[in-house]
Amino acid sequence: MAVTGLVFVGYLLLHMYGNLKALSGEQAFNVYAEHLRTFGEPILPYGGLLWIVRVVLIVSLVGHGHAAFALWARAGNARRTKYAAGKAALRTAWMRWGGVFLLLFLVWHLLHFTVVKISPNPDATGPDVVNNPHRLLVASFQVWWMTLIYVLAMIALALHLSHGVFSAMQTLGWTNSAASYRRAKLLGHASAVVIAGGFLIPPLAIVFGLIQ
Ligand code: HEM
Numbered sequence: 001m002a003v004t005g006l007v008f009v010g011y012l013l014l015h016m017y018g019n020l021k022a023l024s025g026e027q028a029f030n031v032y033a034e035h036l037r038t039f040g041e042p043i044l045p046y047g048g049l050l051w052i053v054r055v056v057l058i059v060s061l062v063g064h065g066h067a068a069f070a071l072w073a074r075a076g077n078a079r080r081t082k083y084a085a086g087k088a089a090l091r092t093a094w095m096r097w098g099g100v101f102l103l104l105f106l107v108w109h110l111l112h113f114t115v116v117k118i119s120p121n122p123d124a125t126g127p128d129v130v131n132n133p134h135r136l137l138v139a140s141f142q143v144w145w146m147t148l149i150y151v152l153a154m155i156a157l158a159l160h161l162s163h164g165v166f167s168a169m170q171t172l173g174w175t176n177s178a179a180s181y182r183r184a185k186l187l188g189h190a191s192a193v194v195i196a197g198g199f200l201i202p203p204l205a206i207v208f209g210l211i212q
Contacts, residue, residue: 013194
């Protein structure tokens with residue numbers, strides 16, 4: 001869980017940083033999106049790096065999900081009666097159902113931007129929007145319910161990250177002293193704020209008309 005989780009943290013940091021290019025305008029964002037595909041040419045084919053990243057993410061996702069369900073089953077076997085709803089029980093439930101929600105969000109997100117490239121904005125459909133990443137982004141988040149879905153997903157992501165990053169540190173043995181325990185807690189909260197907060201900047205900037 002820890003290692004595959006940290007792979008996601010690395011990917012999310014890069015993805016979030018890349019999305020902030022939307023603030024630099026249509027051209028900067030679209031050049032960046034195209035650069036993701038030409039990166040490493042001619043050693044790699046067109047889109048080669050993207051496919052390497054995709055394979056690493058898919059393998060990590062299978063590993064992360066498998067470990068999660070194995071833990072879930074083990075916890076279920078270990079105890080048949082329910083715990084009183086303490087803080088730890090709440091956190092466990094949150095990690096499980098939050099994780100399931102994030103998986104559903106990922107399917108929605110890939111259908112939205114990668115596979116189908118749909119714009120939920122009836123005023124902005126057609127190839128000029130759908131084949132233009134920046135315009136697709138702007139047209140998508142001009143629709144309130146699409147922004148709401150992403151805001152809810154980023155809240156779920158923040159909660160998942162703040163406990164997940166701490167938990168990964170603990171698994172890797174980096175919480176053995178009081179000081180390192182506090183540091184791991186802080187790192188968990190900081191990663192949640194930076195990643196989920198950073199992701200929310202472009203959609204909110206679009207909603208408030210700062211990016212058009
Ligand atoms: C507000 C939040 C987010 C926004 C605005 C956003 C935006 C985008 C956009 C525009 C693309 C298409 C890039 C392209 O094809 O050039 C994309 C792809 C992708 N996003 Fe996000 N994203 C967000 C959050 C996330 C999160 C939280 C995850 C992971 C749980 C994620 C995972 C992915 C993946 C796996 C791809 C596909 C990359 C590929 O294989 O082509 N995104 N995102």
